[in-house]
Amino acid sequence: MQNLSPLVQNFVLHFGEMGSRWGINRTVGQIYALLYVSDRPLNADEIAEALEFSRSNVSMGLKELESWRLTRLQHLPGDRREYFSAPEDVWAIFKTLAEERKKREVDPTLTMLRGAVIENTSTASDRYAQERMKAMHDLIELVSGWFTDVHKLDQETLVQLMKMGSKVQKLLELKGKLKVVTGGKRT
Amino acid sequence: MQNLSPLVQNFVLHFGEMGSRWGINRTVGQIYALLYVSDRPLNADEIAEALEFSRSNVSMGLKELESWRLTRLQHLPGDRREYFSAPEDVWAIFKTLAEERKKREVDPTLTMLRGAVIENTSTASDRYAQERMKAMHDLIELVSGWFTDVHKLDQETLVQLMKMGSKVQKLLELKGKLKVVTGGKRT
């Protein structure tokens, strides 16, 4: 790792730490970080050497990243090794990450909750539990549905929206007034 | 755990699994799940018995949940043990969780990136790395700033906004037109 500049080293180490806070392990976080800041695609040996872990560990880490759709694989002319890089567009990365987490964590939870809520219950405490699960289900569904929906917006619109922040409220109020004036009915 | 109804058991187990995918461990996830669906506050012994792990493990788990501000502590008249419950308002829970994750994961990352970006660089590859970090920084800052901002909205407005989904775009376009008509200049 001493062949990496202190700047990159620091970045890589931070991502290793962060990675282990999420499901992603340290190794995987570091590999991703390295690819992210690298100005050219790297092959597995280069990664192994730079981060000082075994070739096989790199192989597993890359497979993991691939399953998250966070790497791009390419070949260099006259070299039969595989070269890896991280997509450049940060928004695309962000969206990919969100989609994958949704698929792996949110959707199964929604399925479980939906099943639990329609179960027949015999006791009062089970009925209460179901109410709670329903509340959780509805919230998650609302948020994740919204997420899926705004994914469709183009980046520019999304940025505009985010920059507005809570000023969106004004817009919403305005919309309400317009409806009154024009007699419109749709949400 | 056989004293729990199958309904609750299933919910608790699911949260245990999910917990271990995030930083939160299985135990903590299960304790939280149990409290979440319980129709009355529980003391540590009850939790330990229901989930079949040691009293000390429960103690540590509760401390962890406390640090996430996900539990409420109360006392029952004539009982000197501490009773724990999960706040009822799912939106409040969601916000708390988001705030804590931001504080623990996002903010430190932003700090690191900000520091890295202003560092003096000597090589071209370090300069490229900085560009990448800048892009990441700006994205995270935008999203997390937006998040903080919409937190201020009342729940009703938030729900309204989410239900609109990508239809906000229409509103944004409308806003653009209005600006043209009225000659307004502000973002």
Add this chain to the structure above:
DNA sequence: CCGTAATTTCAGTAATTACTGAAAATTATG
């Protein structure tokens, strides 16, 4: 298709994280 380079798999081991029971600390109550 053969030989070799590259990659993946996997059993064994190392490292980390989770969990327990006993003891210490804290807190409430008569």
Add this chain to the structure above:
DNA sequence: CATAATTTTCAGTAATTACTGAAATTACGG
């Protein structure tokens, strides 16, 4: 303020997860 009930701490151990090196598999160039 002494006692007992309750909670917390923590050292030791169990369980899990991460990592390695060797062997197997796959892919490529001739």
